[in-house]
Amino acid sequence: MSTWAALAEYVRDEYEVLSETEDEIRILFDFEHLDEEDERTQVVILVRELLDEKHEWVQIATPIGKASEVDLTALLTEIGLSTVACGAAIMGEHVVLRHSLPLATLDLHEFTDPLALLAGTGDQLEEIFFGGDHY
Template sequence: MASWGDLAAYIRATYDVISEQEDEIRILFNFEQFSEDDDRTQVIILVREVLDKLHEWVQIASPIGLAANVDLRALLEEVGHSTIACGAAIMGDHVVLRHSLPLVDLDIHEFTDPLALLAGTADQLEEQFFGGDNY
């Protein structure tokens, strides 16, 4: 990938885009592509970030539930023990998992693998800590 525009074109061609703004694309990640019996989905927000007004990055984030409705210590301990390609944050009212990648020399697998890992982890933590599949 060379730019946000290149990545955005790939995302549009590959994933189910549910909304799009200039520097943000929301997709519905469908786990059915990995298992025909899995009808769960996960909302993923892809945002163009610019570091030091020079370097384009993509932030991959997924909301998993309301921060007010969870034991944050237990959630963060689970994230610390079981995740590889994401960290947890509170954005607005929501707990999100997120991961960021520089775009300049990004190979497509350096995007798709963390995206799939983040989506799967978000789906699992959402079920474990919030009891459903709301995002």
């Protein structure tokens, strides 16, 4: 995966694409492929980022709920204790988990493993702090 175009092609083949623009792909991550009995899903947003106007990166993000509806201190404390491959941010009115990777040297597993980890963490935190599966 040395370019956004190559990553986008892979994503279209492997995941359910909800929407796509030139620099963004929204997918529905389906946990069923990890566990046949699991019917949960999580919206994940992939965004092409350009660092220093020349280095392509992919940002993997998942919304977990509205920032105004959560105890941010408790949420950030839990993220600090229980996550490995993501950080939290407020984007617009939503709390999102996100992780970024450089595309130039990206190996397939360096993308798929953090994607699955971020989606799973997002789904878990969404259930704990927002009481359901809204995204």
